[in-house]
Amino acid sequence: MIKIDVESKAFGETEILRDIRFEVADGETVAILGASGIGKSTLLRLIAGIDEAFEGEIVRPSNIAMVFQEPVLLPWRSALQNLTLVHPTLGEQAARGALERIGIADKAGLFPGQLSLGQQRRLALARAFVGRPALLVMDEPYVSLDPQTAEEMLELTEALIAETRPTVILVTHSEAEAKRLARRTLRLAGRPATIIDGADPPAAKREGTA
Amino acid sequence: MSEFARHPSIVRALSLGLLLLVWVGAAALTADASILPQPWALGEPFARAAGSGALPYHLAMTLGRVVMAFVPAMAIGVALGFLMGRYPAFDRWLDPWLVVFLNLPALVLIVLCYLWIGLNETAAIIAVVLNKIPNVATLIREGARALDPNLDAMAKVYRMSTMARLRHVVVPQLAPYIAGAARAGIAVIWKIVLVVEFLGRSSGIGFQIHFYFQLFDVAMVLVYSLTFIIVMLIVEASILQPLERRARAWRTA
Numbered sequence: 001m002i003k004i005d006v007e008s009k010a011f012g013e014t015e016i017l018r019d020i021r022f023e024v025a026d027g028e029t030v031a032i033l034g035a036s037g038i039g040k041s042t043l044l045r046l047i048a049g050i051d052e053a054f055e056g057e058i059v060r061p062s063n064i065a066m067v068f069q070e071p072v073l074l075p076w077r078s079a080l081q082n083l084t085l086v087h088p089t090l091g092e093q094a095a096r097g098a099l100e101r102i103g104i105a106d107k108a109g110l111f112p113g114q115l116s117l118g119q120q121r122r123l124a125l126a127r128a129f130v131g132r133p134a135l136l137v138m139d140e141p142y143v144s145l146d147p148q149t150a151e152e153m154l155e156l157t158e159a160l161i162a163e164t165r166p167t168v169i170l171v172t173h174s175e176a177e178a179k180r181l182a183r184r185t186l187r188l189a190g191r192p193a194t195i196i197d198g199a200d201p202p203a204a205k206r207e208g209t210a
Numbered sequence: 211m212s213e214f215a216r217h218p219s220i221v222r223a224l225s226l227g228l229l230l231l232v233w234v235g236a237a238a239l240t241a242d243a244s245i246l247p248q249p250w251a252l253g254e255p256f257a258r259a260a261g262s263g264a265l266p267y268h269l270a271m272t273l274g275r276v277v278m279a280f281v282p283a284m285a286i287g288v289a290l291g292f293l294m295g296r297y298p299a300f301d302r303w304l305d306p307w308l309v310v311f312l313n314l315p316a317l318v319l320i321v322l323c324y325l326w327i328g329l330n331e332t333a334a335i336i337a338v339v340l341n342k343i344p345n346v347a348t349l350i351r352e353g354a355r356a357l358d359p360n361l362d363a364m365a366k367v368y369r370m371s372t373m374a375r376l377r378h379v380v381v382p383q384l385a386p387y388i389a390g391a392a393r394a395g396i397a398v399i400w401k402i403v404l405v406v407e408f409l410g411r412s413s414g415i416g417f418q419i420h421f422y423f424q425l426f427d428v429a430m431v432l433v434y435s436l437t438f439i440i441v442m443l444i445v446e447a448s449i450l451q452p453l454e455r456r457a458r459a460w461r462t463a
Contacts, residue, residue, distance in 0.1 A: 050363045066367040072360045076382040076460040085378050086368045111460045131368070 001026060002135060002167060003059040006046060008192075009039075015192040016042050017054075022186060022195065026134075029161065029168040031178035034188030040171040041069075041139055043188070047169055048137045061134035065127070065166070067141040071120040073112040079123055080108040087131045098130040099123075102156065118149045122156060129160045136166040142177060154180060247429045256433045264418070265437060272414040272438065275331075275403045279338035280396060286339070287346025287395075288388060292380075294347065295354020311344040316402050324410045334406045341402050346391045353387030385457035393450050400442050 002024040009017040016039040024030050034040050045051040047058060048066050073082050083095040099105045102122040104115065112120050121141070128136055141157070142150040158181065161168060172178050178185045187197040230249060237248045259265040294301040294308075320337040327333035357380065365375045381388075407416025415438045422430040 045363070048363075048367050050366055062369075064367055066364070068360060068364065070360060072364045074361070074378055074382070076385075077378060081378075085374060086364075086370060088371070088374065113460065127368075137367075 004047060005056045006054055007056040009042060009054040018192040019194050024167055026167055027165050029182045031170045031172055031182035031185045032188055033178050033185055036173055038188050039193040040188055044137055044139050044171050063134045065131055065133035065136050067124055067128050067138040069140050069143055071124040073120060073123060075112050078109050078111060082123060083127055083130055086127055090130060098126045102126045121153055125156060129164050132164055133166045136168045138170040140172055245428060252429055252433055255429045259433055268414050268418050272403055276400050278335050279399050283339045283342035284346055284392060284395060287343045288350050291347035291350025292354045295351040308344050308347060316341045320406050320409055329410045334411055337406055338399055338402045342395055342399055346395055349391040350387050353384045357383050389454035389457055
């Protein structure tokens with residue numbers, strides 16, 4: 001169970017988020033929708049524990065993975081090392097298996113700069129799933145991809161979520177993406193931003209959308 | 211011809227040849243070997259200095275001091291620069307010190323160290339280290355300021371250990387700055403070491419230059435300085451440049 005209770009988040013004088021409360025059940029996938037610049041990424045950084053300067057409380061598991069808007073790989077380490085250095089307990093066999101799963105087993109020794117952007121994104125996905133996270137946080141992972149690559153990425157994400165069954169919190173501005181991956185959608189709006197729709201418990205919502 | 215003349219190593223060789231030619235011309239014009247001997251006239255004094263063991267001994271002393279000063283200057287400079295780049299409060303406190311030490315002439319620091327600590331090896335090394343730390347810190351601070359915040363966030367979310375973060379996230383980003391500081395550092399350090407030796411040591415290239423300066427022996431001054439310059443160029447080309455290339459390998463792969 002993940003409990004988010006953000007009373008207020010401000011940068012200097014500007015309050016970005018206020019009174020954001022929701023819970024996510026284990027294994028549930030929740031999408032957070034909202035216009036760009038509204039504070040979705042800020043909220044995600046609070047949830048992932050990157051930014052700890054806010055008022056409120058977030059209860060989350062310790063084993064978290066995150067997929068960023070950009071691949072955010074270590075460009076000076078090989079594709080394989082990008083998995084093994086981030087997950088030291090993984091072991092080389094499992095890491096090679098993960099590369100195999102995303103279809104770049106033959107590129108294990110290459111630097112990320114030598115991979116195509118699509119391959120870099122898949123490597124970032126592999127890095128997220130290979131640690132079998134209890135919570136996976138995704139920050140617009142398909143933004144700025146061409147439709148075909150985005151579709152491939154979506155399919156891969158769906159499959160990996162089905163295999164690993166983490167709790168997923170996904171930020172996006174695409175309704176289609178949200179519908180496809182998530183059972184439940186939260187909508188962020190206003191200034192400071194708050195949840196205007198979808199904060200109700202999953203059970204009640206599920207009946208409404210089924 | 212134009213293809214040939216554009217090749218970097220050929221241009222380099224031609225350019226150095228030209229410098230040598232200027233030397234030969236100047237020596238011919240002075241026509242006084244006690245003021246400026248011809249390049250080939252240095253062979254005999256070089257053989258004498260090398261054969262007697264004096265040249266290798268003083269060269270080793272100076273190189274030893276360069277290493278003794280280089281290692282702590284880099285270590286302290288990198289640590290300070292990193293902290294200053296990472297923590298603005300630290301930077302605000304330390305920046306004025308940096309400005310003072312950056313603008314303090316090397317000679318002043320050397321003389322003060324000798325006066326306060328005494329005419330000994332410790333004072334000599336400390337003087338060189340103090341001269342070099344501010345430059346290293348300034349360069350590394352720029353690197354630490356430019357660290358990628360996304361990689362930071364990634365390392366934090368995935369709970370990478372402090373050691374793993376340093377080795378695989380921070381140091382590779384700082385590597386070009388560290389390499390630059392090391393190359394600039396060694397170039398400045400060996401020059402300051404010569405001054406330190408000139409002023410207050412009884413061994414090393416700087417001491418020998420001082421000695422032959424008092425004898426007005428231009429040939430020996432040239433022999434000692436040129437030998438040392440060549441040794442430092444070899445160190446630069448055989449150790450520092452390959453290290454820098456290795457640190458950049460992923461960029462060009």
